[in-house]
Amino acid sequence: MSSPGGATSMFTNFTKLCKGLALVLVVGHLLVHFVPATVTYLALIPARTIPFGWNLITSGYFELSVYGVVFSTVSLLFMGKFLEPVWGSKEFLKFIFVVNFLTYLCVFVTAIALYYITRLEIYLYMPFAGFHGVLAGLLVGMKQIIPDQEVLFLKIKAKWLPSIMLALSIASSFFTLNSAAYLPTLIFGTYMGWLYLRYLQRRPETKLRGDPSDDFAFSTFFPEFVRPVIDPIASIFHRMLCGRTNATSEDNGYTTSGAPLPGSDSAEASRRRERGARALEERLATERLVPPRNKDELQSDALDSV
Numbered sequence: 294m295s296s297p298g299g300a301t302s303m304f305t306n307f308t309k310l311c312k313g314l315a316l317v318l319v320v321g322h323l324l325v326h327f328v329p330a331t332v333t334y335l336a337l338i339p340a341r342t343i344p345f346g347w348n349l350i351t352s353g354y355f356e357l358s359v360y361g362v363v364f365s366t367v368s369l370l371f372m373g374k375f376l377e378p379v380w381g382s383k384e385f386l387k388f389i390f391v392v393n394f395l396t397y398l399c400v401f402v403t404a405i406a407l408y409y410i411t412r413l414e415i416y417l418y419m420p421f422a423g424f425h426g427v428l429a430g431l432l433v434g435m436k437q438i439i440p441d442q443e444v445l446f447l448k449i450k451a452k453w454l455p456s457i458m459l460a461l462s463i464a465s466s467f468f469t470l471n472s473a474a475y476l477p478t479l480i481f482g483t484y485m486g487w488l489y490l491r492y493l494q495r496r497p498e499t500k501l502r503g504d505p506s507d508d509f510a511f512s513t514f515f516p517e518f519v520r521p522v523i524d525p526i527a528s529i530f531h532r533m534l535c536g537r538t539n540a541t542s543e544d545n546g547y548t549t550s551g552a553p554l555p556g557s558d559s560a561e562a563s564r565r566r567e568r569g570a571r572a573l574e575e576r577l578a579t580e581r582l583v584p585p586r587n588k589d590e591l592q593s594d595a596l597d598s599v
Contacts, residue, residue, distance in 0.1 A: 310382050311373035314389070315366040318424055321355025322362040332357070336420035337397050339404040349401065352422045353393035365424040372431045379438055384494070388434070389427050391493075392485045396426035399481040407473075419474060426478040430486025432458060437490055437509055455483050456514045487511065 325332050334345060337352035356362040377385040400421050408416040432455045435444070440452035449457065462479050466472030491511075492503040512523040 306374065307370045308373055308377045308382070310377060310386060311370050314373075315369055317354055318356060318362055318366050318369070322357075322359070325355055325357065332420055332422070336422040337401060338418060338420050339401055339408070340414075340417035342401055349397045350390075350394055352397050353424055353427060356423050357420070361423055361425075365428060368428050369424070369431075372428070372435060376431060376434045376438060380434075388430070388486075388489060388494070391489055392430040392482060393424075393427050395485040395488075396430070396478060396481045397421065399485070400426075400477050403477050403481075416473070421474060421478065423475065423478065425475060426482030426485075429455065429458065429479045429482030430489070433483060433486035433490060436513075437504060440508065452513070455487075459483060459514075483514075487514075 321335070325335065333341065335348060335351045335355060336357075337348045338345075342348060356365055373385065380388065404416045404419070404421070408414070435451040436453075436455055438451075440450065442451050443449065444451050444454065459479065462476055466476050487509075490504055491509060494504070495502050496504075510524070511527040512520040515523050
């Protein structure tokens with residue numbers, strides 16, 4: 294039976310960076326709520342992105358609804374509590390910025406393409422905004438760092454969270470009228486989060502980029518029975534879109550398929566990921582049994598274990 298202090302600690306010890314980002318989301322929502330005209334300048338409205346190019350960045354840092362800002366702030370605080378101690382504050386912030394920008398860039402291109410295909414002006418003037426693209430990317434981070442950890446009360450392993458989220462979002466889009474406002478953001482947020490972690494994230498302990506392990510392949514987002522179909526398709530796009538990355542990976546000890554070459558540090562990187570996952574699991578167990586400790590001590594313990 295967990296102590297009151299342990300139960301309370303589940304809702305405390307949030308990092309300063311996540312608290313600051315949560316404050317940005319709250320202030321952004323209040324701004325557009327009390328000054329609705331700011332939506333034109335902050336949200337991604339494809340017809341106005343030129344010359345308002347900055348909305349490719351600002352659109353992700355405010356929510357249009359109260360429900361959205363509550364869900365986004367709570368999700369950010371809890372996922373940041375898992376991820377930031379392992380990645381570090383600088384890398385965590387970099388991930389959020391890159392994934393947010395790339396997600397809304399893809400949403401912009403998609404909206405323009407849909408307009409030319411359908412000639413419906415709604416795709417040009419629909420305001421796209423919200424932090425849910427980044428949240429989708431953070432779910433991919435949870436899948437990578439603690440894939441077998443059951444998340445809180447859901448009793449679902451973290452590795453399935455991105456897939457379940459996308460499946461539910463796509464299913465609900467058939468019954469909602471404004472699915473275009475959120476579905477592309479979720480899809481691109483998930484893919485950009487995976488793309489960044491798979492190919493771009495720098496790992497100082499191995500001096501390599503990305504995570505080429507089979508457990509983090511694109512096909513792992515799908516049920517096992519369809520993976521033999523997904524893998525060849527993913528391999529084609531890998532060679533088409535990531536040719537430059539292939540060369541870099543081979544130079545650092547990986548083949549184009551992501552398999553380790555003799556003498557590479559892939560095995561060591563995998564062991565470090567496992568130790569990081571164990572450190573987070575031990576942290577969760579500790580929080581349930583003992584009073585909360587200082588945040589800096591928790592971050593130091595997690596980083597020392599990675």
